[in-house]
Amino acid sequence: MKMASLLGRVFSLFFEYDTPRIVHIRSKKVGVINRLLQLCIVGYVIGYAIIYQKGYQDFDNVQGAITTKLKGVAQTFNLSGDGKNRTWDVNDYVVPPQENNAFFVTTNVIVTPRQQMGLCEEDINVVGANCTDDPSICVKDQPLMTGDGYMTGECINSSRYPGFKVCQVQAWCPTENGNLSAPRPPVIGVAENFTVLIKNNIEFPKFGIKRKNIIGFIDSSELKTCRFIRNDPKYKFCPIFYLHDIVEYADTTFSDIAVKGGVIQILITWDCNLDHAVDTCIPVYSFRRLDTNDTASPGYNFRFARYFLDNGTEIRTLFKAYGIKFILTLQGQAGKFNLKPLIINIGSGLAILGIATVICDIFVLYVLKGKALYKEKKYLEVVGEDAYQRGETARLLPGEHINGRRESLDIPGLNMKSGD
Amino acid sequence: MKMASLLGRVFSLFFEYDTPRIVHIRSKKVGVINRLLQLCIVGYVIGYAIIYQKGYQDFDNVQGAITTKLKGVAQTFNLSGDGKNRTWDVNDYVVPPQENNAFFVTTNVIVTPRQQMGLCEEDINVVGANCTDDPSICVKDQPLMTGDGYMTGECINSSRYPGFKVCQVQAWCPTENGNLSAPRPPVIGVAENFTVLIKNNIEFPKFGIKRKNIIGFIDSSELKTCRFIRNDPKYKFCPIFYLHDIVEYADTTFSDIAVKGGVIQILITWDCNLDHAVDTCIPVYSFRRLDTNDTASPGYNFRFARYFLDNGTEIRTLFKAYGIKFILTLQGQAGKFNLKPLIINIGSGLAILGIATVICDIFVLYVLKGKALYKEKKYLEVVGEDAYQRGETARLLPGEHINGRRESLDIPGLNMKSGD
């Protein structure tokens, strides 16, 4: 390379290749260890990262819309104390009428009918309402924050609890009776026979694939009469579910959840391998109860009111609705063959192969009987001019230092212990 | 290294360096292959992983709130059979009045006015309601689950379908006429001229950046009169959208979606490079129809009711509302220079460079004419004491075995084939 022009040097860069020099050891012990390690790594990379984890695929998350429609009617008797039957249809027991990725079905209800603005007794269970012992706790124009209204300052006899006195409040009167607990059996226990149609249109935007969850029911009448059955080859694609079945699949019982309500998640999972036929891209439904029963405040309930005008006076009917909140979750992803992730996985696999050499080297150089030989062959020791000397705490003289360097340059046989 | 004390040995560890010995091959063929492979890998790492994929940036996902406000009025005629005009404003056609990341606009409606609790004929389309042939199917106190109420046991003449008989039910009467299909043209077809203001405040918490989707409209009056235009440099930032335009951008037509309803996703994408000026961090709107037209149960509709008191009797008006459900999705991420991902990318890039050597070695050792020479120079063969012998099936005697080892230690020239 002496006297080569710079241009030649740059040119020659393109026509050179560096490859490590290798000690090729023929030894059954280390050979077997090496091959086993390499087998593990290659097995992991090919078997797990590439085949099992589909490392040859590009992925896209599912996107889509879920819409639901409920069917079913219920009948209650004397709910408002009017001695009458009342029919509940979808518009009555689904509140609000539509939600995004959720729906609520009333299963139990406490009705406080015909409330109107006025003065009346506060419920005795409200903190600060029981003035039996001390009428002065009813402070005029102060609200009972966990109660129903602002106090008038009066402490009146309770009509609901004879012998007790409660603060009078300005509120929607009469106030809800806090002593009523959720009726057993539940008022709308028949809700277990209600059905819900779940329509789910999904898309994998990256791959331009669109799918629906209604599969194999071309006939509209057949579709209307089918009901979902988890492990049935045909009816696992039926998009109409009995509420009773959903609750059972979520490992709970309807009579248990219907009284105090609860939250159930319906997961629709689309895990698709688009290297196969697109017909194999199908939804899987799973169900999970999200609220666990606890003593603190179990179940799920909320209140809503309907407002009326009665001869010019605004009145309302208050509903404390217990029920099941169904949360719909869409998840999953699709994979399709793509060269890029495959190359990345192979590349990193090759890089990780180096670990086999590291482990075998330890074995070869420190464990095997022939370690001295292998060390001698593997290593070529070069002593630099600033080499650390044993016992260097006793500082070397400069002369010795130069001497050490001269040695390494002039008398290789002396300071090179191997390879030559 | 002989006789070195342990301490010296440990010290010397810090003053040593191991570097592989290399065969430097000067060959145009393999040199060109090597450099091309390296170029591909470096190009991939720098060009794709670092520059294109912004491998020098740390990322954070967008978080934020989307709120919407609709404007627009419609007029219907004789909808409840009262022969009167009725004006529909936002409060009438958006149900429920507010949703989280969604809004629904009624475009078509079937009204069943003045329902009240009572006895009446079930709709003939309900499964199990047609008792023309067999009156015994009307079982007293049994519900028609896909219908409207509980049967009384009576089989009565149908007023809607003369000559047919249907079960009588206790229900909200009269029941909805199941034979009515969605009106054409849609009752609130003028909804295409409605506008929606979309306010979107976003944040990249990791970088402390807050942005709004209202960009470049300082003047409140200018903001009020602007309308979104996708490819316009100014009006692509206008946050007020014609529903008609949204539907068109989603590759559908308003007259098509308005009759039976549908679901449209509005995606707001904030992909920001915070290494540039923060002004370049802007939203991009895209639109997609999420329900595909199918014969089974196309479109999107739901029912809701308004409850009234009429001279002390509870009545309700039932609405079957067809319309467009708009789902608002916020997505995107911001990137900002960070040393950590850069180092990781360079590191894995260097590791992957090793692949070039693997491929070139195959070429050099198995393909090139000079392969014998290269193999000789690259490999130093060492025969261990437990080396596998050709024809080892004829087991070696112990003596030979030891002998083989002695050779490898004493007569290197014999069992080392290269490098010396």
Next chain:
Amino acid sequence: MKMASLLGRVFSLFFEYDTPRIVHIRSKKVGVINRLLQLCIVGYVIGYAIIYQKGYQDFDNVQGAITTKLKGVAQTFNLSGDGKNRTWDVNDYVVPPQENNAFFVTTNVIVTPRQQMGLCEEDINVVGANCTDDPSICVKDQPLMTGDGYMTGECINSSRYPGFKVCQVQAWCPTENGNLSAPRPPVIGVAENFTVLIKNNIEFPKFGIKRKNIIGFIDSSELKTCRFIRNDPKYKFCPIFYLHDIVEYADTTFSDIAVKGGVIQILITWDCNLDHAVDTCIPVYSFRRLDTNDTASPGYNFRFARYFLDNGTEIRTLFKAYGIKFILTLQGQAGKFNLKPLIINIGSGLAILGIATVICDIFVLYVLKGKALYKEKKYLEVVGEDAYQRGETARLLPGEHINGRRESLDIPGLNMKSGD
């Protein structure tokens, strides 16, 4: 290896091991650099990737349900112009009564009572309604799209703005007075004393762990009276929050947000290390205001209506509700020891260790004084038959070419510059 049968060759593959030949350099300078670089890389891999980033753990995202229940009452005076007090309880100020992962609390309100279908003046602020100068802009049967109804074609005197004329519209009459701004102080400013109970049941499905956000309050009465305090060891687990506190924790003031409304995100973060006791898996609450105050259309409000029958006539009360929209977000993940990610991290760490060698080689071969010696020892130059020659532009004769190859085979001392 000569004359080995193919079978023997394949067998011997399993009993071989290749390990790179190494130049072992004893030099303090390069040794220190090498060890420091290795220390940095090992420190990064072990300290950051494995320990700090928990590279030894498998992760799972949190899933769960959040339900909320509000408590609190407010009183307004003369809101509908009736000179009367009105009590607002939860059912009045939370609209809609339940939402999925969100709730809205009305803090300010403008009421337009007793609207009914009819003819009346349009609000003068509506674009195109002011016909003072030009009555012809009131076009019969044309809608005022940002207004309240369809024009009758009449231009009438404004009762609200004497001296002005406005178009008459068929609409819900009277129309809302667009000149009213949000009342100060806010009508339901007492909402700051309202409380919300947030129940959160979570699950890490992969690890089968279920947790609740109610921790350490076994007694129901103690739970009812507690209030959340951010940094208190006990009350940071109280699931009942004052709205006032939430707003303050979101770095805003209640009086500021209550007038025009706003959007506040409540984040519940479950970052759990399941290698520790499951009791350490606790929720952390954080709060963030998602709408930033801007001049364009600040705050958050929406309108809703209640529909009544008054002597057979449908009327409605229109509410423009300003308030705080609380968005509940569940996030976090749990980690648990798993061998797989640990192996991957160690593997990629070892691969990255190669970078130290690359950097040290540059130092050793181009910077150090002894670079010529090191280069000589590290490299073995082999000249291939197609080697690039300096000055190759003057093409070599075939004879010289073959000669060059013969040299490399026969006279190694001449073309190999090092290692021997």
